[in-house]
Amino acid sequence: MSNITRALAEWARAVGPEFVSTRSESLAEAETATFATPQRIVAILQPGTLEEVQECVRVANRQNIPLYPISSGKNWGYGSRVPPSDNCALLDLRRLNHIVEFNEALGYVTVEPGVTQGQLYQFLRDKGSNLWMDATGSSPECSLIGNAMERGFGHTPMGDHFLHVCGLQVVLPNGEVIETGAARFPGSTTAATGRWGVGPSLDGLFSQSNFGIVTRLTIWLMPAPEAFEAFFFRCESADGLAPLIDTLRDLRMRDILRSSIHIANDYKVLGGIQQYPWEEMNGETPITPEKMAEFRQKLTFGHWNASGGLYGTTAQVKDAKRLLRKALADHKGALKFLSPKTLSFAKRYARAFKLLFRWDVSRTIELVEPVVGLMMGVPTTSTLESAYWRKRMKPPATADPDRDRCGLLWYAPMASAQGAEVERLTGLAQEILLRQGFEPMISLTMISQRAVCCVISISYDREVSGEDERANECHDELVARCSSEGLYPYRLGIRSMDQISQDSAYGQVLAGIKAALDPNGILAPGRYEVTSQRNRELIEA
Amino acid sequence: MSNITRALAEWARAVGPEFVSTRSESLAEAETATFATPQRIVAILQPGTLEEVQECVRVANRQNIPLYPISSGKNWGYGSRVPPSDNCALLDLRRLNHIVEFNEALGYVTVEPGVTQGQLYQFLRDKGSNLWMDATGSSPECSLIGNAMERGFGHTPMGDHFLHVCGLQVVLPNGEVIETGAARFPGSTTAATGRWGVGPSLDGLFSQSNFGIVTRLTIWLMPAPEAFEAFFFRCESADGLAPLIDTLRDLRMRDILRSSIHIANDYKVLGGIQQYPWEEMNGETPITPEKMAEFRQKLTFGHWNASGGLYGTTAQVKDAKRLLRKALADHKGALKFLSPKTLSFAKRYARAFKLLFRWDVSRTIELVEPVVGLMMGVPTTSTLESAYWRKRMKPPATADPDRDRCGLLWYAPMASAQGAEVERLTGLAQEILLRQGFEPMISLTMISQRAVCCVISISYDREVSGEDERANECHDELVARCSSEGLYPYRLGIRSMDQISQDSAYGQVLAGIKAALDPNGILAPGRYEVTSQRNRELIEA
Secondary structure: OOHHHHHHHHHHHHHOHHHEEOOHHHHHHHOOOOOOOOOOEEEEEOOOOHHHHHHHHHHHHHHOOOEEEEOOOOOOOOOOOOOOOOOEEEEEOOOOOOEEEEEOOOOEEEEOOOOEHHHHHHHHHHHOOOEEOOOOOOOOOOEHHHHHHOOOEOOOOOOEHHHHEEEEEEEOOOOOEEEOHHHHOOOOOOOOOOOOOOOOOOHHHHOOOOOOEEEEEEEEOEEOOOEEEEEEEEEOOHHHHHHHHHHHHHHHHOOOOOOOEEEEEHHHHHHHHOOOOOOOOOOOOOOOHHHHHHHHHHHOOOOEEEEEEEEEOHHHHHHHHHHHHHHHOOOOEEEEEEOHHHHHHHHHOHHHHHHHHOOOOHHHHHHHHHHHHHHOOOOOOHHHHHHHOOOOOOOOOOOOOOOOOEEEEEEOEEEEOOHHHHHHHHHHHHHHHHHOOOOOEEEEEEOOOOEEEEEEEEEEEOOOOOHHHHHHHHHHHHHHHHHHOOOOEOOOOOOOOOOOOOOHHHHHHHHHHHHHHOOOOOEOOOOOOOOHHHHHHHHHO | OOHHHHHHHHHHHHHOHHHEEOOHHHHHHHOOOOOOOOOOEEEEEOOOOHHHHHHHHHHHHHHOOOEEEEOOOOOOOOOOOOOOOOOEEEEEOOOOOOEEEEEOOOOEEEEOOOOEHHHHHHHHHHOOOOEEOOOOOOOOOOEHHHHHHOOOEOOOOOOEHHHHEEEEEEEOOOOOEEEOHHHHOOOOOOOOOOOOOOOOOOHHHHOOOOOOEEEEEEEEOEEOOOEEEEEEEEEOOHHHHHHHHHHHHHHHHOOOOOOOEEEEEHHHHHHHHOOOOOOOOOOOOOOOHHHHHHHHHHHOOOOEEEEEEEEEOHHHHHHHHHHHHHHHOOOOEEEEEEOHHHHHHHHHOHHHHHHHHOOOOHHHHHHHHHHHHHHOOOOOOHHHHHHHOOOOOOOOOOOOOOOOOEEEEEEOEEEEOOHHHHHHHHHHHHHHHHHOOOOOEEEEEEOOOOEEEEEEEEEEEOOOOOHHHHHHHHHHHHHHHHHHOOOOEOOOOOOOOOOOOOOHHHHHHHHHHHHHHOOOOOEOOOOOOOOHHHHHHHHHO
């Protein structure tokens, strides 16, 4: 009897046969991402408890079958549910979906990996809570833990997700369980409120790694501010980006702006409003900068389009508006403010609104409303449709980019919050994508006072033959060029995990920790991991 | 020839004979802390460069002599320069004292371990920088890196020091060097601005640990706010603490207060104003609560005395004052605001000031001025004198608590920012210290929106026979009682490092990482480390 046969039998005993699947259809679905992925999956396991997760891991060690844990697996653009290495069993944690603890006064919630952002949002509404969560722009079906451990981000003052979690419960590759920070102590009163605990802080080890399976953590929430207002700045000239970044950095540094600010280029905005304009383009791709100028004109958006929230007391928000106006006064573009009240008013009376405020919101409301929602921690389904950008089909009621063979490859380099540097990065991306025949859809997120995450989307149709290969080529050039320019990513997709070199001492540290925690190498091989062989190739290249 | 003889010869070659000391006087000084410490030191090494640090480590491995690194060694109350284990060579990093990089626009400075907070403060003044640093209440001679890696804290919005550093350069126990976060990549543009880099984040591993020697890191700084004002709240009743904590937490959660708030009890304040009142006490100790009531009366301070800064634009600070007044309106006590301008005015015209504002500042100015300074990132020498509390001698011009045999033992448990919990902790501390014959000097720091660090000082005179033993006994009871109450520390002194138990799985993770990074166990044995033997004893106890 082979290892896999024995493993399947033991897993079935551990979690129940109905939660171990080897159906070829299910496996094929799980092996499908939004770009070409050769990796195969041997089985899908769905444990329902912590103990079942531990037992799955023990079986994997005994039978030497690697496990690839996913929370919700909605990692579109970075690899969806597909493991970076071949022949893993997928450990699907969706059944661990309990909100374990909630504290209104201290502002936190403790969740399992299957808890989605939509679920937490609904939970807070049902409780009549005054707390706001932070949501990512991805689907409401996304796992909170999955996103936090990938160090994803959202739109509120708590936008840097991994910076606002603590007390990780981790199943180690040997099947043991630990808790991190103050949570490791029996009966600790600060398990959900203390960031560091005492002694070495291990939290960071389990983010973007294959060192453990996070089965629970605490997420900090913010009280709804007394006042909130959204701002939108339309940057009219391409060279307005650099000064805009420098101005916004200054406002972030001075704590006048307190949340992550998002800046989308024209291509990104168009992709958010509609699918590819096949007719206007007579079926040709990509949309040239000249052609894009017409769309900007027609649909009234800028080269660069910044949006962010103002949070605080009524007086603080009023003052922030004044200072933002002042700071952007001599920038070429248009600054608009939008409060939730104004928005709902605008929706009801779009025409009257236009007369009153001389601002035609009708076109933009559709785009703007979910953005304002995100600034208030409201998950949205609207962004997912943009994955269908180059598809000839309309986005279905329940979008599924994997199933519908949407082509989406993301690369997310960082830059310091300096205009010149960000401009260099976006210029590089635009040049590469256009030359390779894709629209350079770029969003910039000022994740902190000092740093910007740049998400570059290579969006295409997997049905068009040759496109998968072209997209990969474009992605790989992007990785190589950015690295050579010192612009390194904040996060990796499964395609880029072995495309970034590391010096040998650093590699030895990671390898040493991996060997200590996972002697049999059964947990997510290749995840944020580059083999020494591959590393040599990269360095020599 | 013995290992130590060979090691000394090789170290002398590595750093120069003048930087290797075995003088018995020097060793005796370095072996002296502010409480009884039996550990002996075999030599003191003072490398001057990164390469010399690496060579010292390689020699230690070859000759199997453990190294104990210190930055400035001003770890008073927690063990000063004394290693937790016997027969280490002290690796004194004071000669690595360069400010390597400075960036005004992005608000950061990159420093070596020998750079003190006083040095950085002077550097910023000399540059005419608009940036503020965060300073701890300890001496200006304290190392910035030493404090950050111990996860110490200060008084500004950047009060949680380890939360505002990145890009660690670390000499590993095998002599290799790595950099963390984005700094690990050649030519990375975000080495000093990106918090996480990509892949597992290792920064936390090197804080409060013996996994590596931090030889450089980047510290983020804040722009001087447009407006700043200090507030002081004198809490008139002992049972006013709980509601005060709850009110301040609410203001912190709502981001109206943005910095760490400090709350000192009456004993702590008295110790900050003067030495032990031997005459009034007719030579008796400790000061009873009844007697303390008289001092509160005479010197006009409260049971609990809160202080913090308001930072932001003029409008923001104005609004914060309004909201703070409102929030504390029905608390029994007195709220005072003090701007730097008012303070310098008050200093010049203390009497006139009293007439104008009906507030006698003359007595408190001496105490208040350095506190306001700390809120603005100005290091102070004033707090150090409090280490001489029970001494009969006056604090000398250049205070040195180790040399002058001041008795000072600190224990720093954390609590969630909930009144009842904090009251339980302070009550416990007060009961234990008074019973053991010490003044319960307690300071509370609201380090974040959700957590409070409580620093309990056992202050005594090492010249008085039997006091060392009584202090240790008191400290150990404090550790045991707090742990059994679920109140665990944010930081450990060398006496408590093996007094806190851990579950075996967690211990195995730490041991595994230690073995991977330090196979010969030559780096700071016993630092934030409990042996499995000792751990069993603790669990059985």
